[in-house]
Amino acid sequence: GAKGEYLQERVVPNATVVVPPGFRAGSVFWPSGISAKVRYGNEVKRVAGVLDGVLAESEWLVDKCTYADLAFTMWNMQVAFFMGSRTGEHARNPDAFPHFTKWQNACLSRDIIKKVLNVLGDKEVRS
Template sequence: MSHGKQFTLFTTSGGAPNGWKVAIVLEELGLVYEPIYLDFYKAEQKGPEHTKYNPNGRIPTLIDHANNDFVVWESNAIISYLIDKYDTEHKISVTKFEEKITQLQWLFFQASGQGPYFGQLGFFLFHTQEKLPSVIERYKNEIIRVFGVLDSVLSKQKWLVGGKCTVADLVFVTYNEAALFMGKSIEYDFDLENNFPAVHKWHTAILSRPAVKNVLAVRDSFATAAN
């Protein structure tokens, strides 16, 4: 493997949100990385060239060549590593102990509350031949519930912690995008801007950040090339 750049990021060129949210944090911090795009249709994420680093066989996986080729997997663990080690100016992280715990709380909520429900809806919508209305309804309702949780907080404050955009906010954006995309295939029974106005304003503000724009443009270029 070439070590021409500080980091190697195993990810995918598809729409899977977890790899892109790590790329956003790397971009926000100005860290130089080489992406290796694994082909899910060929199950490359399960192949030995990847599982020798990540036994779980999922993306993303990060190798830090400047730190003795230290390997981290699980997207929010990677993000925690990046801010703890490299966000010395706290551009997208907080400093106070209590705020760090709140930041961690939102990372856990995203990983356990948003990611699985949003991801499962995508699986049952696009990757199964049999459509199961009760399953789709369950995950659709969970998406609505998660947006409701976020809106209840963001209606009182602009950002989730520390009065500024941090990783606590950034980790949600790619899954929010996925939810809005899936909304074109099913009826959500809500409109984000009208039903969750605080979430809509927050999401729009995150999308306006240059690092987010850059990463999502790369993501979208793969989708365009595939069509």
């Protein structure tokens, strides 16, 4: 949207804006068939693994904290919660994705994210 376009122009003018996973990965929240739950759970783990690999080389997705990093923050929190309740397993074991976990915690520690979560009523936030 407009905010993303503005940030892209100001922060990383020659890069493509990265957005959080869309419809397919978010489908883990509502599938009814067990095969769909497992398939989408595996897709979530695959994405976390790819991000973990990228973050093994860099503290942020780009050279500094950008919209690309922060766009994932809320989605990452929801996936961890819903994966456990929908598939009976944890989507992201912190030990399996250490760089991803460190990155998510760094995003959550930013003042603007704390402010947003406070407005939403989340006083305690975990990755």
